[in-house]
Amino acid sequence: MKTLDDGRDLLFVDRHVLQETTSAPAFEGLRRRGLRVRHPELTIATQDHIVSTEPGRTETTNPQGRELMTLMRRNSADNSIRHFGVEDPRQGIVHVIAPELGVALPGSVLACGDSHTSTAGGLGALGIGVGTSEVEHVLATQTLALARPRAMRIDFQGKLPQGVTAKDVILHAIGLFGIAAGQGHAIEYAGEAIRVLPVEARLTICNMSIEIGARLGLIAPDEATFAYLQGREFLPEQAVLDRAMASWRMLASDAGAGFDKELTVDCSKIAPQVTWGTTQEDVVGIDRPVPDVGAFTDAAQRDRATEAMRYMDVVPGKPLEGLPVDIAFIGSCTNARLSDLEAAAVVIEGRKVAAHVRAMVVPGSMSVKRAAEAKGLDKIFRAAGFEWRDAGCSMCVSINQDVVGPGKRCIATTNRNFENRQGPRSRTHLASPAMVAAAAVAGAITDVRKMIAS
Amino acid sequence: MKTPFQNFTGIAATMPAANINTDAIIPASFLRTAHADMGKGLFGLLRYDDEGKERPDFVLNREPFRRASILFAGENFGCGSSREAAAWALKQFGFKCVFAPSFADIFYENAFRNGVLAAVVAPEDLEALTALPPEGNVQPFFEVDLSAGTIARMDGTVVAFRIAASRRDALIRGDDEIDMTLKHADDIAAFHAEGLIARPWLHAPLTQKERS
Structure with a gap:
């Protein structure tokens, strides 16, 4: 809305989405200042990070989460903010419910105290992940002061081969360019491979912008976006929506738009991806071996890779295929929408989870859960031996009760394979929903393409 | 007003690994309540073993680094989760500044918001600072001068760090970002009022349709 004296832009925040683990101190700060929430009518809140995902859970099912959940509910009530707590049919992961x-x-500016807020970029929104001080800033002023990021475009060319999904595409890109490539940038994901992606898959791509180093990532809205939005609960009335549509059709980058950095990815030869290490750039196609340590020419990188292989207990130069897993987790803001669950269900239908594997599905929202049940997916998952749970962040953040045990190996549809991310000494392999489903059945990391073909 | 940043001399600890993420800086297990002891949780899973005992080989468990107020870190420091607790934990432990070749965007903002100086130092300058002088066993004391933009080791080695002038001045003055923005309250209100007419789909109150 205006440029500040120091060169930063002051942005009006059109939508503010709150979750329970990063907002309590922000409300406390607001009270200390004697300020009120400036625009509660543009703000929504939910409980997602610390909630229990046990079917039929309530606010007291996870005693450790009770304090933060109660604070979220109370702060929302005190400030007239709509709150979708665990008892509400709209409850779910912030980045799943904001689009749905x-x-x-x-074209909206959407702020949320969570690094995966760029997910909304899949609809062409400017989703800005912020810390708690900035949550307080938005509550108090409905604005954010932002240094204008540099512009990056990643052009995804070619057609995706069978069995290859949006998750594989973004993991592959992170592997090519590294986890810091997007630092200081806003990324536009473009190209023919992106244009044909359904909206939910675009949300997956934009979700992982932070994992390539960028706070902001988006995809130009198009007819698929507009079709996705039809009938959504918080859309404005039709006359206003018609005006909005007209303005949204002008949002795409101009053909001659200049970018500070332009990168290209050939999608036609991507295989399903699995991470082998402890950052997301430690990734290979399932048909390729874990790199040899000697492949890292830089000494510091070689040391880091060696340590990552030791932590993960994987063998350099050997494929990941056949590596037994203890847990198969389908969930998170990256990959727990209806289409993700459908992709997994196709693989497991008529099959059984291997006896030694704990397999779970945690839908991204209670709406996703209901939609999946309406299609009978819950029956397929349960029959195969999957747990069918309630919505939340679950094992992606493991601040709740869902934790991968020490030394255990988990293949997950989540976004972070950091050391200890899924609990102390947990080992995480990131992959697509179909690949996680395949591993659950095989009891080991495997190439889902063989299962689809057979 | 926040506490203005003042020049100081302090002990520096070095953690040269690249990509130290905010999960490592403050693990999720320390974030389950609103008032946890973040300083104790700093680098929790690197600092303590499974029984909660200190790991003797971790830098902050060794003297004199238990009293460190300066951190020399590797590139992409603070990547991953947006958790501001990473900045709170560093501050509560006693760190006043972090110097690294580069920072993740959200951590960089969070540090600034808490009056913790996060500033960029070229990798070769960091190496020069952290290499032991030939005579060895010199105490790891460094002088940080924010207005001059320099870090000086006691033996006379001086290197420059990079920070936007506006950020530097805001830290020195102890500006409060919310107070600063509230000076624009009239402009914000006018923008919103104009948006109600020009862009009602963004600025009109969120309204639920009847659920079918």
Whole structure:
């Protein structure tokens, strides 16, 4: 809305989405200042990070989470903010419910105290992940002061081969360019491979912007975006929506738009991806071996890779295929929408989870859960031996009760394979929902393409 | 007003690994309550073993680094989760500044918001600072001068760090970002009022449709 004296832009925040683990001190700060929430009517809150995902859970099912959940509910009530707690049918992971409720809109500035807020970029929204001080800033002023990021475009060319999904595409890109490539940048994901992706898959791509180093990532809205938005609960009335549509059709980058950095990915030869190490750039196609340590020419990188292989207990130069897993987790803001669950269900239908594997599905929202049940997916998952749980961040953040045990190996549809991320000494392999489903059945990391073909 | 940043001399600890993420800086297990002891949780899983005992080989468990107030870190420091607790934990432990070749965007903002100086130092300058002088066993004391933009080792080695002038001045003055923005309250209100007419789909109150 205006440029500040120091060169930063002051942005009006059209949508503010709150979750329970990063907002309590922000409300406390607001009270200390004697300020009120400036625009509660543009704000929504949910409980997702610390909630129990046990079916039928309540606010007291996870005693350790009770304090933060109660604070979220109370702070929302005290400030007239709509709150979708665990008892509400709209409850779910912030980045899943903001698009599905029609709260995130093309061209909107959406802030949330979570690094995966760029997910909303899949609809062409400017999703800005912020810390708690900035949550307080938005509550108090409905604005954020932002240094204008440099512009990066990644052009995804070619057609995706069978069995290859948005998750594989973004993991492959992170592997090519590294986890810091997007630092200081906003990324536009473009190209023919992106244009044909359904909206939910675009949300997956934009979700992982932070994992390539960028706070912001988006995809130009198009007819698929507009079709996705139809009928969403918080959309404006039709006359206003018609005006909005007209403005959204002008949002795409101009053909001659200049970018500070332009990168290209050939999608036609990507295989399903699995991470072998402890950052997301430690990734290979399932048909390739874990790199040899000698492949790292830089000494510091070689040391880091060696340590990552030791932590993960993987063998350099050997494929990941056949490595037994203890847990198969389908969930998170990256890959727990209806289409993700459908992709996994196709693989497991008529099959059984291997006896030694704990397999779980944690839908991204209670709406996703209901939609999946309406299609009978819950029956497929349960029959195969999967747990069918309630919505939340679950094992992706392991601040709740869902934790991978020490030394255990988990293949997950999540976004972070950091040391200890899924609990102390947990080992995480990131992959697509179909690949996680395949591993659950095989009892080991495997190439889902063989299962689809057979 | 926040506490203005003042020049100081302090002990520096070095953690040269690249990509130290905010999960490592403050693990999720320390974030389950609103008032946890973040300083104790700093680098929790690197600092303590499974029984909660200190790991003797971890830098902050060794003298004199238990009293460190300066951190020399590797590139992409603070990547991953947006958790501001990473900045709180560093501050509560006693760190006043972090110097690294590069920072993740959200951590960089969070540090600034807490009056912790996060500033960029070229890798070769960091190496020069952290290499032991030939005579060895010199105490790891460094003088940080924010207005001059320099870090000086006691033996006379001086290197420059990079920070935007506006950020530097805001830290020195102890500016409060919310107070600063509230000076624009009239402009914000006018922007919103104009948006209600020009862009009602963004600025009109969120309204639920009847659920079918």
